[in-house]
Amino acid sequence: xxxxxxRIRASVKDGVTEVKALIAHEMETGQRKDANGAVIPAWxxxxxxxxxxxxxxxxxxxxxxxxxxxYLAFRFKGGAAGDKIAIxxxxxxxxxxxxxxxxA
Amino acid sequence: MNNQRRNVLKTGTGAAVLGxxxxxxxxxxxxxxxxxxxxxxxxxxxxxxxxxxAVQPADSSDVQVTGPDIAENGAVVPVGVDSKIAxxxxxxxxxxxxxxxxxxxxxLPAGTEANVQTRVKMGQTSNVYALVKAGDKFYMxxxxxxxxLGGCGG
Numbered sequence: 526x527x528x529x530x531x532r533i534r535a536s537v538k539d540g541v542t543e544v545k546a547l548i549a550h551e552m553e554t555g556q557r558k559d560a561n562g563a564v565i566p567a568w569x570x571x572x573x574x575x576x577x578x579x580x581x582x583x584x585x586x587x588x589x590x591x592x593x594x595x596y597l598a599f600r601f602k603g604g605a606a607g608d609k610i611a612i613x614x615x616x617x618x619x620x621x622x623x624x625x626x627x628x629a
Numbered sequence: 630m631n632n633q634r635r636n637v638l639k640t641g642t643g644a645a646v647l648g649x650x651x652x653x654x655x656x657x658x659x660x661x662x663x664x665x666x667x668x669x670x671x672x673x674x675x676x677x678x679x680x681x682x683a684v685q686p687a688d689s690s691d692v693q694v695t696g697p698d699i700a701e702n703g704a705v706v707p708v709g710v711d712s713k714i715a716x717x718x719x720x721x722x723x724x725x726x727x728x729x730x731x732x733x734x735x736x737l738p739a740g741t742e743a744n745v746q747t748r749v750k751m752g753q754t755s756n757v758y759a760l761v762k763a764g765d766k767f768y769m770x771x772x773x774x775x776x777x778l779g780g781c782g783g
Contacts, residue, residue, distance in 0.1 A: 572664055583738075588729055592747075598709075602742070
């Protein structure tokens with residue numbers, strides 16, 4: 526299944542870069558049941574890494590309790606306008622996706 | 630027998646290379662193995678803390694859980710963690726009453742501020758804990774978030 530692009534916004538102010546990301550993912554917990562009572566298998570992002578010009582600035586692990594279409598906001602020191610922010614995730618089905626944005 | 634591979638795996642640099650590759654998403658299997666399964670599948674707070682290696686975290690007023698007092702929709706609860714403890718390297722969000730307590734954990738490389746916001750699902754009204762690691766020590770803070778509508782099925 527193909528995945529949708531995530532939305533990444535990054536801005537730098539006083540030497541601190543704030544990154545906000547909205548990731549398109551079902552984040553199915555594996556606890557819900559469909560109309561026939563069958564359990565919908567878990568499908569969620571397990572790992573997510575954000576890099577600034579190739580250097581990791583946030584390495585996270587998700588469980589099923591992260592909401593559908595996860596939102597993430599964090600800040601790191603450094604960064605300049607035009608620098609590249611890349612976020613990549615991997616889910617429990619082995620799918621992955623990477624998207625990039627430039628710091629505004 | 631592929632000896633070279635074994636040698637690479639044996640040496641420390643090999644591990645570093647693997648780590649770099651895993652971070653770049655080149656070796657999905659290795660990376661998946663790195664996911665802390667025990668911690669995420671632990672049911673209770675105590676088991677989760679044990680799986681994370683956090684023994685008796687100290688309550689700290691320098692750590693803060695941000696979030697609403699009442700969440701109308703348990704499927705989308707904005708939760709953030711803010712730590713003022715210098716040298717915070719890890720931040721985790723735990724939800725006491727969820728089927729699996731651990732919601733997410735974040736490793737913070739040097740330079741990244743210990744201030745992370747995300748959105749989580751909550752099955753019911755529960756205490757939300759922020760677990761923070763600085764140096765070798767663990768610190769914790771808590772906040773109760775009331776949920777009017779559960780976010781886990783139904």
